Amino acid sequence: MQIWHLISVRLVGIIFSICFCLAISSRAQTVPASFGGPLVAHHTQAKLLLSADTAKPGDTILVGVDLKMEPGWHTYWKNPGEAGQATEIKWELPPGVTAGAIEWPLPEKLPPAEVTTYGYENEVMLLVPLTLETNLSAGTLNLAAKVSWLECKEVCIPAGADVQAALVVGSETKTSADAALIESWEKKVPFTLTGSATDHAWWEAPASGDTRTLVIGHLTPKPTNTITFDFIKYDSADFFPEASEHYEIQGPTEITSAFASDIRLRKVVKKFDGDWPTQILGVLVLQHGNWRNGNEARLTVADEPPADAGASEKLFAPKPPAPALPLPSPILWQMLLYAFIGGLILNIMPCVLPVIALKILGFVGEARSDPGRVRKLGLIYALGVLVSFLALAEIVIGVKSAGHHAGWGMQFGNPVFIVCLITLVTLVALNLFGVFEVVPGGRALNAAGELASKPGAGGAFFNGVLATALATPCTAPFLSIALGFAFSQPPATIVLIFLTVGLGLSAPYVVLSWNPAWLKLLPKPGAWMEKFKIAMGFPMLATVVWLFSVASGSYGKNVLWLGVFLVIVAFAAWIYGEFVQRGRKHRIVATIITLMVLAGGYVFALEKELDWREAMPMADTTGSLKESVNGIDWQRWSPEAVAQARAEGHPVIVDFTADWCLTCQVNKKTSIEIPSVRKKLKEINAVALLGDYTHFPDSITSELNRYNRAGVPLVLVYPKKPDAEPIVLPEVLTPGIVLDALDRAVQ
């Protein structure tokens, strides 16, 4: 069982981390293509990287001037803002090579608030296209430039460096090892947006003295139908202007509307001389969660808002509530796609894996029957999943409206839920072992009439419910992004996303049941099925053991009584199966005995000894949470602990985990609590903090929400640089991902 979990998780991990690894390893490369190597100049290192080792005459190749700033230091954008100075590149190029203008990646607005500046922290690569003339002769060219910049922290220092690199002119173009890195920076350069939305700028009022208020709008023409789709809001929007000698678009931005289809920003323009500008250039910056995008904007300034932008009072009037079934915006579409893919992947996450056994069995059993019936069962399974997800969505909405934090898998922090689930899974295992049979056609589906009357329908529905119940402690790649998004959304969106996850979870089975021809590939039903069924009981037992260990977190040593209760339940199930279902005589007596055993077990073990509805208070241990003598020296997580460790100059790794989170446990075994990571942590003198989410503390929920996650696992690596943003690791880890992140943390 454990092995199966590991294999499946590793497989998913490998597939989904390939891209991530590529991205990291290309970032982590420090071997410059240029000769001479990096030059240290004050607090910034500059080097020249080429996207090609060999180019042919007539080519245009992209080169990058890479600036690496020490922690806390920054350099400036092409418009430094109210202070600072833009970085300059003076090329010294051989004849026949010409340099284009610098392409600047999207900068950050840098503190302090009083003086707005635009620039880069940690690292930036300024990109320049170099064009080779067509009549260039073959040979090696030395490309050189003098780079000068102003670097500031508490003080500002003008600094510079000479950089150079060699380019071979030949008969073909060969990309270099740095091409991927250069390309990754090219993606950060603002681009001209294409789409239905257009950018506008207009004066809100006549000038007052030498200042005047400007409105910048990113507006989508109103569709002709009555459905509006502006219920998606950006977290943040801003406009970074280009510099002008004659006027200045000041730093503060007031967002009057952040709806995706109707973004409006208010900026104050201060004029130095001449007329009020009629055209402004800059970058419209849109942000949603981790997604941040810069759109090149060239705006003609009008005296009035555009005709279809609505009356000016609309600017300040509250938005009408979104209709119940809104047409989703691109972001919601993307989130729905993530939700669907996440749901699909959930099928092979360790939590749901045992249920697969049940489903495989179901399909084999049904493979030869009437196709219509197989389809119905597929749909009923999907219905079971969807109804469960709807219930989950309702719970989340309820918890949220009560003002509490909601999170994926939160019911696993509730011991009553655990006891019910563990009892249920024990019964499923016993059922698979053949101890007793489930008479299908449960009463829950009576309303569904005909469907319910046929054997198998209730079972299919139950499978759907069970799959969902077991799925909740897992998050999967993609799923966490979608859920993190959903948890911050209005109820309609929560329901929509949850149902989409359900669709993803059930899709493979619906598709299979729709194509009976594929089902025929499965082995013919026969005596082997009985053996297979029994074999599949063991994964269920393993699930019981896991749930048992989760329960021990709530009950401590008393969890023994939960075990006793399960044994009594098993005994009752055996009496029921052997003497009620298969018995010939005294079936009523046997039924009474079954009920008495169950009641006795409940009263004695659960109520009296375990006191199951009252979890033991959490022992608030302090000090090391080390798991073994040589293990990582975990300390308890708190925001203060992070701040303190960073203030002392340590890189920090934070593992948000929970006993019930199987993905977390697998991550720990395969990629965190391993010798190479232990050694690396010691080497870089890192502080390891463990955030235990088993009992759902609010402090961790809000931390998860900050990273747009709805649940664990969440592993963060805070770089040594005290004000750098933490590196957020993916849900499924490999040792490489963890080690790479730790390497980056001390760069």
Next chain:
Amino acid sequence: MKKTLALFTALTLASAVMAVEVGKPAPDFTGTDITGKTVKLSDYKGKIVVIESYNSDCPYCHNQYATGATQDLQKELAAKGVVWLMVNSVNPKNFSHRSPGQAQKEWADLKIAATAWIDDSSGAIGHLYEMKTTPHTFVVDKDGTLVYDGAMDNKPDPSHDPRTARNYVREAVNDLLAGKPVEVSQTKPYGCAVHYAD
């Protein structure tokens, strides 16, 4: 969002009410100079006053003083009866903060020829004048009206020779003395951000 809104409103209000605006009365202030003397802008009514935000650790300021260009300008204008007030708004925790003792030494070492160096480590005067950068200069005429707000000169570069640049402060003072309207009354200041207290 709320914070941004508040900040925005505050800034809008500040510029509307107190208004450091060319053509309007320059806001009055009282400060203490590095010798402990009280300096009040309105005491200089009847004289032209130059106000300069200053931090010699900033390469842009440093360049103006290391070349001696600003000291020469200070002497040149002092001879014409012009008052020159330096305002240092660097917060006390910053590396570039100067105690009165350090400031007096710097004054002597650099042969500064201004009227006074005001210790504004609270940032009160800097914020009142919306000083963005070091250097950021202002010229106030004899009636107390602000006539120039902006850069010291037209070369936003920490390594130029300031003597070859077009000095807007000198031009504004000379325009006033000649009884002419000030030709360039506003420019974009350049330099390092003022290191205000949080």
